[in-house]
Amino acid sequence: MPAAFAPLRHPAFRLLWWANLAANIGLWVQNTGAGWMMTSLDPSPVMVSLVQAASMLPVFLLALPAGAAADIVDRRLYLIGAQAWVLCVAALLAVLAFAGWIGPWGLLAFTFCIGIGNALNFPAWAATTPELVPREDLVQAIALNGIGFNLSRALGPAIGGFAIGAAGVEAAFALNALCFLTLLLALLAWKREAPVRSLPPEHFLGAMRAGMRFVAASPAMRAAILRACVFFFFTSAVWGMLPLVVRKGLGLGPEAFGLMLGVMGVGAVATGFALPALRLRLPTRGGMVTAFSLVSAAALALLGVSGHWLPAGVAMLMFGAGWLAAASTLQAAAQFATPAWVRARAIGIYQLCFFGAMTVGAVLWGWAGARFGIAPALLIAAATCAIAALAVRGFPLDAAPPAEAPSVAMPSPEAPADELRHILGADSGRVLEVVRYTVDPAERARFLAAMREVRRVRLRSGATAWRLLEDVAHPERWIELWSVESWTEHLREAGRLDAADRAALARAAAFQSADRPIEAARYLTVQP
Structure with a gap:
């Protein structure tokens, strides 16, 4: 043929x-x-x-x-x-x-x-x-x-x-x-063979x-x-x-x-x-x-x-x-x-x-x-x-070849507490995700460039908002914050990342100081 x-x-x-x-x-x-x-x-x-x-x-x-x-x-x-x-x-x-x-x-x-x-x-x-x-x-x-x-x-x-x-x-x-x-x-x-879903639609x-x-x-x-x-x-x-x-x-x-x-x-x-x-x-x-x-x-x-x-x-x-x-x-x-x-x-x-x-x-x-x-x-x-x-010919339609991802340890948050598992689902309310970095101040400009791509990765994979915060008293300390609509949407994030997305996250994680690991946590929005 x-x-x-x-x-x-x-x-x-x-x-x-x-x-x-x-x-x-x-x-x-x-x-x-x-x-x-x-x-x-x-x-x-x-x-x-x-x-x-x-x-x-x-x-x-x-x-x-x-x-x-x-x-x-x-x-x-x-x-x-x-x-x-x-x-x-x-x-x-x-x-x-x-x-x-x-x-x-x-x-x-x-x-x-x-x-x-x-x-x-x-x-x-x-x-x-x-x-x-x-x-x-x-x-x-x-x-x-x-x-x-x-x-x-x-x-x-x-x-x-x-x-x-x-x-x-x-x-x-x-x-x-x-x-x-x-x-x-x-x-x-x-x-048609319907795809197997591990999460609800x-x-x-x-x-x-x-x-x-x-x-x-x-x-x-x-x-x-x-x-x-x-x-x-x-x-x-x-x-x-x-x-x-x-x-x-x-x-x-x-x-x-x-x-x-x-x-x-x-x-x-x-x-x-x-x-x-x-x-x-x-x-x-x-x-x-x-x-x-x-x-x-x-x-x-x-x-x-x-x-x-x-x-x-x-x-x-x-x-x-x-x-x-x-x-x-x-x-x-x-x-x-x-x-x-x-x-x-x-x-x-x-x-x-x-x-x-x-x-x-x-x-x-x-x-x-x-x-x-x-x-x-x-x-x-x-x-x-x-x-x-x-x-408009200057707007490229061809994706640039992905840069090689460094081999670094990625942040992993702690597992949810047993007493909260029953409220984690599609109706949990917004979830705030936090990652704390410690970066050499001399690497500030390069770190910010890497985080610009991290922002796009988070938003593409489901984040409704994203922020990067710098500690004014300790310029080596950074906090990345982003929110998703529910716990179920948070669980979808990992499945939405492709190889290029993971490489972008790894490049940002590579700026972490060697003497301490990256910290990650997840918070539920609570109405008092």
Whole structure:
């Protein structure tokens, strides 16, 4: 089997990959039908762009709670529920469209409801991939998911365009429902081995807070989110205005609209297969994203000046290449920046941010199209996309190799007293953790530098607050304080640390004076 398809040798991944391909084809058929239907119901640039915004807004609103739910409940049942919702809404939309009972605002409402199902699905599906393949196949599995998504982008719009031309938009909506039924049946057939939990599941609100704290304390995730927002905000101009470019600028019909999106998908799929070779020329993820952001900007400019289908097709081919390379690289960067325990939540926050950028961008570029004209708006988007891509290229997406951890004794607090064990649990109240260091004052600056990384480690692993205190009478004495929400959350901390986190803690502990051990203690918050 070629290396590009190696993850397909795993039966569960293969089953869900093919089913997800069918569902994504249906989603693009749905998007094509909704965008084209709106050009008939209300052809203003703002209303057409609102179709794209309505499909993306639910991700902005629900990505974080969806990610938290996907991390704390059985992921298979969660995905089944999400697909069942999309199937029911898609089927109802098809029935009402056949009856002729859908107006412009009704279409936006149904598009929003389908977007709710997709918002619930996205973070859970992203977090499921590492369960389906071993670690050595994970990178290619992520790439293969991107190839599948863009293969559906190549096929779905073309199928949708021809379905609309042959039987109307109602047929496109019905086909979407059928495709999601395929994915629902595959999820029912998937025999997932639920992970063994030694601790009770996290509370929903606490899980969301832990996810936000992790992202806030993770420089790699912050860089991925920032660069994704920049890229997707400017490139959303294509999604918001392409139906009008085809209908008004080129004077073509729904088949051409579907083919334009299909050409874009072809460019994306071809680039997906070429990514291993491209990584040899652009070995850093940051360099890859910058280069293909500029390719996307050039595609926006070419689309803006095109008055014929041929240059417009070339622009969409270029745009598909830039979109796939940049989007899949950003997604991989976000995946590798998150450990398993928080992956769905962190990916949910990542998707919340970039889908929010796409939603705002689609509305803004639709307004710019109405105010200045379609071509000028695309040219403005192209210029600002290139400038912004160059402005954020200094935010690295590649993690630095971890420094070697010193071999030192780590602090270990005393075991809880027997008379207090009965109150230690999820309802114990806040736990304050304390570590006391004795450090040579000559090492103060280096110790503070090490503790800055310790702070990020504590916050990523669940701390709600962190402080470092220096004794004004004895400058060699330091106290590190941090709090967690409960005793159960304290017990989760050790399982959330990876090798790099433990190395950072060891580097800080190495500053301890040799004549005395580091002291550690834990305190419960008590209401007198």
